[in-house]
Amino acid sequence: MPRLNEDAEVEVKLDSAGAMLQQAIPAILRRGLFEAPGSRIVAVVEFASTTYTGHAADEDKDPQVKLRVKLAEVATEGDTIRLLREVQRAMYRQRKMNGTLDEIGPGSQDVEATVAALLAEQPTEVEFEVHEERKRAQRGGNRAEQF
Incomplete structure (x- = not known):
């Protein structure tokens, strides 16, 4: 793959x-x-690069990369939507402070604290596994009753 300036x-x-x-x-x-x-x-979306297109040095075209959605979760509840928007704003402010944007938005500038607040209200991996195990046990119990 060619290196870009x-x-x-x-x-x-x-x-x-x-x-x-x-x-x-x-x-x-x-x-x-x-x-x-x-x-x-x-x-919240995770992308992966799938293809790229380069051009000859004398071409007046930008190099291109295609991204594919690999994982995505959509917020469906008001509190989650509000918290994800705050995470977006915090990330925006962080990029601004790093010199990649022109304006700083209002509010907290602590991305980690915002993400922690979002995750505090969500199920942990352990809670999810317990939930899934209960569902599997219920399905197994229901099948045994059918016979």
Whole structure:
């Protein structure tokens, strides 16, 4: 893969394989997005680069990279939406303070504290595993009763 100059502008495009995004958005929200153009949802998304396109040095085109959605979770409750927006704002402020943006927004500048506040109200991995184990046990018990 060719190396780019530090000042090279790389154009980012989304890969057309959007199945992960489709699965992450509940049907009621997909309908809402369709019925109300311009409406918004808030999500945590993980991307992976899938392909890149370079151009000859004398071409007046930016290099391109395509990203594919690998994981996505959409906020569906008011408190989670509010906290994710605060995380976005905190990350924005951090980028601004690092010199990549022009304006600093209002509010806290502590990204870690904001993320910790968000996670404090969410199930832990252990709680999730206990929940899944209970579901498996219930399904197993129901099957035994059917026979």
